[in-house]
Amino acid sequence: MIRKATTHVNQNEGLIFERSQPGRIGYCIPSLDVDEVPIESLLDGALLRDDLPGLPEVSEVDVVRHFTRISTWNFAVDYGMYPLGSCTMKYNPKLNERVSRFEGFAASHPYLPDALAQGNLEVLATLEKCLAEITGLPGVSLQPAAGAQGEMTGLMVIRKRLEARGDARRRVLIPDSAHGTNPASAAICGYEVQTLKSNSQGGIDLDNLRTVVDDGAAALMLTNPSTLGMFEENIEEVCRILHAAGGFVYMDGANMNALVGVTRPGDMGVDVLHLNLHKTFSTPHGGGGPGAGPVAVSEELTPYLPYPRIVAESDPSGRTKWKLDYNLPDSIGRVRAYHGNYSVLVRALCYIYALGPEGLREATETAVLNANYIAHHLKSDYEIAFDGKAMHEVIFSDKRQSKFGVHTLDIGKRLIDYGFHPMTIYFPLVVPGAMMIEPTESEGREELDQFIYAMKAIAREAEENPELVKRAPHSTRIGRLDEAAAARKPVLRWKPVRTAAKG
Amino acid sequence: MRYIPNSALERADMLREMGRESIDELFRGIPANLRLRTPLNLPPAFSEPDALRYFRDLASRNSTRTTGRRSAMFLGAGAYDHFIPTIIDTLISRSEFYTSYTPYQPEISQGTLQAIFEYQTMICELTGMDVANASLYDGSTGTAEAVLMAERVTGRSRVAVAGNLHPEYRQVVDTYIKNAGIQADTIPYCAESGTILPEAVKIGSDVGAVIVQSPNFFGGVEDLQKLADAVHSAGALLVVVVAEAMSLGLLKAPGAAGADIVCGEAQSFGIPLSYGGSYCGFFACREKFQRQIPGRLVGQAIDAQGRTGFVLTLATREQHIRREKATSNICTNQGLYALMATIYLSTMGRRGVREAAVQNLQKSHYAAARIGALPGYKLRFTAPFFNEFTLTCPRPAQEVITALLDDSIVPGVAIERFYPEMPDELLVAVTETNTKAEIDSLIGALKRIGR
Numbered sequence: 007m008i009r010k011a012t013t014h015v016n017q018n019e020g021l022i023f024e025r026s027q028p029g030r031i032g033y034c035i036p037s038l039d040v041d042e043v044p045i046e047s048l049l050d051g052a053l054l055r056d057d058l059p060g061l062p063e064v065s066e067v068d069v070v071r072h073f074t075r076i077s078t079w080n081f082a083v084d085y086g087m088y089p090l091g092s093c094t095m096k097y098n099p100k101l102n103e104r105v106s107r108f109e110g111f112a113a114s115h116p117y118l119p120d121a122l123a124q125g126n127l128e129v130l131a132t133l134e135k136c137l138a139e140i141t142g143l144p145g146v147s148l149q150p151a152a153g154a155q156g157e158m159t160g161l162m163v164i165r166k167r168l169e170a171r172g173d174a175r176r177r178v179l180i181p182d183s184a185h186g187t188n189p190a191s192a193a194i195c196g197y198e199v200q201t202l203k204s205n206s207q208g209g210i211d212l213d214n215l216r217t218v219v220d221d222g223a224a225a226l227m228l229t230n231p232s233t234l235g236m237f238e239e240n241i242e243e244v245c246r247i248l249h250a251a252g253g254f255v256y257m258d259g260a261n262m263n264a265l266v267g268v269t270r271p272g273d274m275g276v277d278v279l280h281l282n283l284h285k286t287f288s289t290p291h292g293g294g295g296p297g298a299g300p301v302a303v304s305e306e307l308t309p310y311l312p313y314p315r316i317v318a319e320s321d322p323s324g325r326t327k328w329k330l331d332y333n334l335p336d337s338i339g340r341v342r343a344y345h346g347n348y349s350v351l352v353r354a355l356c357y358i359y360a361l362g363p364e365g366l367r368e369a370t371e372t373a374v375l376n377a378n379y380i381a382h383h384l385k386s387d388y389e390i391a392f393d394g395k396a397m398h399e400v401i402f403s404d405k406r407q408s409k410f411g412v413h414t415l416d417i418g419k420r421l422i423d424y425g426f427h428p429m430t431i432y433f434p435l436v437v438p439g440a441m442m443i444e445p446t447e448s449e450g451r452e453e454l455d456q457f458i459y460a461m462k463a464i465a466r467e468a469e470e471n472p473e474l475v476k477r478a479p480h481s482t483r484i485g486r487l488d489e490a491a492a493a494r495k496p497v498l499r500w501k502p503v504r505t506a507a508k509g
Numbered sequence: 510m511r512y513i514p515n516s517a518l519e520r521a522d523m524l525r526e527m528g529r530e531s532i533d534e535l536f537r538g539i540p541a542n543l544r545l546r547t548p549l550n551l552p553p554a555f556s557e558p559d560a561l562r563y564f565r566d567l568a569s570r571n572s573t574r575t576t577g578r579r580s581a582m583f584l585g586a587g588a589y590d591h592f593i594p595t596i597i598d599t600l601i602s603r604s605e606f607y608t609s610y611t612p613y614q615p616e617i618s619q620g621t622l623q624a625i626f627e628y629q630t631m632i633c634e635l636t637g638m639d640v641a642n643a644s645l646y647d648g649s650t651g652t653a654e655a656v657l658m659a660e661r662v663t664g665r666s667r668v669a670v671a672g673n674l675h676p677e678y679r680q681v682v683d684t685y686i687k688n689a690g691i692q693a694d695t696i697p698y699c700a701e702s703g704t705i706l707p708e709a710v711k712i713g714s715d716v717g718a719v720i721v722q723s724p725n726f727f728g729g730v731e732d733l734q735k736l737a738d739a740v741h742s743a744g745a746l747l748v749v750v751v752a753e754a755m756s757l758g759l760l761k762a763p764g765a766a767g768a769d770i771v772c773g774e775a776q777s778f779g780i781p782l783s784y785g786g787s788y789c790g791f792f793a794c795r796e797k798f799q800r801q802i803p804g805r806l807v808g809q810a811i812d813a814q815g816r817t818g819f820v821l822t823l824a825t826r827e828q829h830i831r832r833e834k835a836t837s838n839i840c841t842n843q844g845l846y847a848l849m850a851t852i853y854l855s856t857m858g859r860r861g862v863r864e865a866a867v868q869n870l871q872k873s874h875y876a877a878a879r880i881g882a883l884p885g886y887k888l889r890f891t892a893p894f895f896n897e898f899t900l901t902c903p904r905p906a907q908e909v910i911t912a913l914l915d916d917s918i919v920p921g922v923a924i925e926r927f928y929p930e931m932p933d934e935l936l937v938a939v940t941e942t943n944t945k946a947e948i949d950s951l952i953g954a955l956k957r958i959g960r
Contacts, residue, residue, distance in 0.1 A: 021623070021626070021627060021630075022627050022851075022855050023627070023630065026858075030858070031858070031860065031861070032594075032855065032856040032857070032858055032861070033594060033856050033857045033858070033861040035592050035861070035864065035865060035868070035941060036941075036944075038867075038868050038871055038872075039944060039945040040871055040872055040875035040945050040948070041875065042871055043871065043874060045759075045867065045870065048870060048874050048893065049730065049759075049760075049870070049893050049895075050893065052732075052734065052761070053730050053732070053760055053761055053893065054759060054760060054761055055758075055759065055760060055761050055762060055765075056761075058859040058860065058863055059634050059635050059757065059758060059762075059859055059862055059863070060634035060859065061631060061634060061635075061854050061855070061857070061858050061859040061862060062855055062858055062859070063858045063859055063860065064855060064856075064858060066594075066596060066856065068855075069596060069600075069852060069855045069856050070596055070599070070600065072855070073600045073603075073606075073624070073848075073852060073855075074600065074603065076619065076620040076623050076624060077600075077603045077605035077606050077620045078605060078620065079605075079617070079618070079619035079620040079623075080605040080606065080609045080612075080617065080618055080619070080620035080621055081605075081609060081614075081617040081618070082604045082605045082606075082608040082609045083604070083608035083609070084604035084605075084608045085604070085605075088610065090610060093610055095610055096512075097512050098607070098608050099512055101557055101560060101561070103602070103607075104561075105560070105561070105564040106783075107598070108564060108565060108568035109568065109573055109575050109576050110565075110567070110568025110569050110570070110571040110573060110576040110577060111564075111567075111568050111571065111783065111784065112781040112782070112783050113573035113574060113575065113576070113590070113781060113782055114571040114572070114573050114782060114783070114784045115573075115582060115584040115588055115590065115782050115784070115919075116588050116782070116784050116785030116786075117584050117586055117588070117922045118571065118572060118584070118784075118919070119910060119911075119914075119919070121914070122571065122572035122577065122578065122580070122914075122919070123571050123572070123784065124570045124571070125566075125567035125568055125569065125570035125571040125577075126567075126571050126784045128567055128570070129567055136551055139549055139550050139551060140549060140551075151646035151647065151650065151786070151787075152646060152839070152840065152841065153840065154828070154838045154839055154840045155646065155650070155838075155839075157838065158838060162684070162687075162688070165688060185829075185840075186827075186828040186829040186830070186831070186832045186835070186840075187828050187829075187838050187840050189828075189832040189833035190828035190831075190832060190833055190835045190837070190838035191838040192833060193833040193834070193835075193838070194657075194685065194688070194689060194837075194838055195688045196688030196689060196690065197688075199832070199833045236538060237536075237538040237539050239538055239539075239540065241540075241543075242540070242543070265539075266549075267545065267548070267549055268536055268539065268544060268545060269539050269543045269544050269545060270543075270545065273543055274543055288512075290607045290608055290845070291607075291608070291609065291610045291611070291844075292606070292607050292609075292843075292844045292845030292846070292848075293606055293607070293609045293610070293611070293612065293618075293620075293621035293624075293844035293845055293848065294610070294611035294612065294621065294643070294805070294841045294842050294843075294844030294845075295611075295644075295646075295787075295841045295842050295843040295844045295845065295846070296646070296786070296787035296843050296844075296845065296846055297841070312684075332926070338684060338687075339680055339681075339683055339684035339687070340649075340677060340680040340681050340684055341650075341681060341684055341685075342646060342647060342649055342650055342681060342786070343587060343647060343648065343649035343675070343677040343678060343681060343785065344588070344677065344784070344785025344786055345784055345785045345786065346785070346786055347646075347786040347787040348783050348784040348785055348786045348787070349781070349783040349786065349787050350786075350787055352564070356560060356564060358551065359552060359554070359555045359560055359563070360512075360554060360555055360557070360560055361510060361512070361554055362551060362552065362553045362554025362555070363548035363549040363550070363551045363553070364548060364553075364554065365510045365512075365513075365554050366549065366551070367548065367549075368510050368513060369510065369512070369513060371520075371532045371535075371536075372513050372515060372520065374532075374535050374536065375515075375520055375523060375524070375532060375535060376515075378527060378529075378535055379523050379526075379527060382526075382527045395538055397535070397536075397538065418614070419614075419616065422614070422616055422617055427610075427614065427617065428614050433829075447512075447513050447515075448512065448513070448514070449514065450514030450515055450519075451514075451515055451519050451522075451523060453514075479616050479617075482616040482617060483616075483619060483816075483818075484615070484616060484619065484812045484816045484817075484818040485616070485812035485813055485814060485816070486616065486812060486813065487615050487616075487810035487811065487812050487818050487820045488810055488811055488812070488813075489810060489820050489822065491810065491811070492808045492809065492810035492820050492822045493808070493822050493823055493824075493825075496799065496806070496808045496822055496823060497808055497809035498626075498629055498640050498641075498799070498806055498807070498808050498809075498822075499626070499629050499630040499633050499639075499640070499641070500626065500627070500630040
């Protein structure tokens, strides 16, 4: 058993509000350099707060200590393997971080006249071009702020196109293995969701598809490789079925990191695709955002993308001038203010340029190799869901361990004691007790071997000492939290403790 | 490739161990006719120095206060240049914060979870609301989510949107509701004051919410109290949008004025301008609506030994559980950027936020009073303002901007793009980062070209 961490100063940090002491100061801004006028002469007293906002009063040292200490309670990619299937926790290159912070990018205002933002516009135009080449789809919008927003944008583009054809449709088809965002995004676009059952191999059942695709089906939303980590072998036939009925194929690009440089969705017949730059293109997850979810579409759908779009003009000397074009009458409109999550977009372009075509393919190949290596070594200890077809991620279940009362949640929590983040658990829903493991290309062989060792050790513990696994983790600052109680009586903010009146 | 630890040799070894001949075997699930035969048509890999040079050159082709043309900027309109304490970047650059995932596993995500809990508390304090979520993409999408939430809460499918809401926010709202069966009407702003007058709020019983921005797009501060009374008497919700969060340090909290939902943009709290993103949308509401709120929420919880920690909670509202019946399709928050705002608000604290807000107020009024007195110029609207005002120029605003390029001054945003009826109007923002010398140079330049 791994010994519990010893108590350390870092383990005992309260809330920032609890550090507050009247009179402490953490900031220094220049004194006002214009003549001061009484505030009441500028704003009616009724418009003003009558108190100071309830923020803490702390020094700069307090702030640095506080956030540094609580940061140590997080696991992070820079600590070690983060095998979250579908989340693609690959290494976040430090070069990208540095570049995105260049003053010319970071301090530039979104309403700079185009002439003063030529660098930004070129970054955007160049990234669009790269993503079009990688996906094989010519029209790219960088505006969506995240994958889920990309899904919504892509479906709206399809809907707008159908309406332009005078053919508004009602349904979107979504396999039961899809991410929850797919049906939620379809609902925002006003579509009914029809769930498709996966076949025994976790793929699309073509016969079933032929029966459900009719002139009411706007699109099929297909994750490829699927959330089961497998390539949809019949993708071309799937696209043909949809197209023959006048529908579209939306590909969820959450798993595009298994395909970059190897194959292109546009060549398969896919009409719309979103990319998660925070997965495939290495931008940091940031503890839950920001991401970016660009959308790539076929030529037919390009006029419907969000406005503005970046266009090139030649000035009299023949030099390229970039400008923003707002005059797009067929556009679905805007999905986000300004130009999308620009700071994320800069990082993604830096990643693509640092890898180049060979590096991008090498990353894809290594990610698939690493996942298959894990599959190869763990299938003797865990029940593998679909043998021999895994691409960048592999799915096991807790079928064998359940016999000893040890379940997927317990196995995930026990991994923490071995120094790993848990894998994705209980997803996809179609595999009961799913454990979805995605090592990414960022793990070296010894890290993979350590992970395999840990998983094998847990399988043994499940048999010999199930209680040890069921009570895990044993090495963290807190144990498993009572989430049900937290949801029953939610405490969603801190409140000052009222001290009893004296006397 | 330096980001990939395993060498070609090790990879070959691993393949052998697995009994595989080649990497290609692992891709046999992809039909052969779909596999690329040639490398992608992209530039060859850049070395690290090459990449730095390439991006530095691009960055230098943008103008900011310190790069490119090194201009004095008076640009606002929902994105503001405020002082950013150094420690924010130091702290968010910790790998534990920026290379971690959404905190699904609370035992090893307490840093992120506690920071979000602190963020939620601070947003509640600033807005005067009971509950704040863990953040949304930005102010514009937050406003769209508020409209969708108001429909869920009231069951009414119309909303009335102030005509002086940030035009890009309005565009996003229109995109989101187009297919959701919600209709948005526009409340005209008063031609004189630029604000929404309570008597203009004429709403029927099918209107679920009134969406008002304060300070509004023209910079004017709305009388939220009076609007709240008018809206509530019609049985609708008041949604207050705050695109300039710095104003919350000085102006009455929207919650104290009667708002039911408050959403907006937290960029002013320590987040770089970055050409419009990433930013951080905040979203807060009354406690009675908390189960209808979109996005992530962090709550307090205890473990078996009674130790306090934090956890994502009320997840039954969300897409990964509810799928098409979720309150939103949003999958995450703006974690790192909510953290930036939390660090900013901790560092500035209750005094600093107010001091910065007061400086914004003072400097913008210093500028407005002097520019408004120049021949040919006048303030377009009469309403009180915070740090931004609409200026009528003696010639088209676009011409003014072009004329001042040589002085390395960007005087504001020409609002004709959004309001064609105002070709001569310029939206001027003055923050604590604009020095008196910069403001005086703006006054001088406007005077010169006004003649």
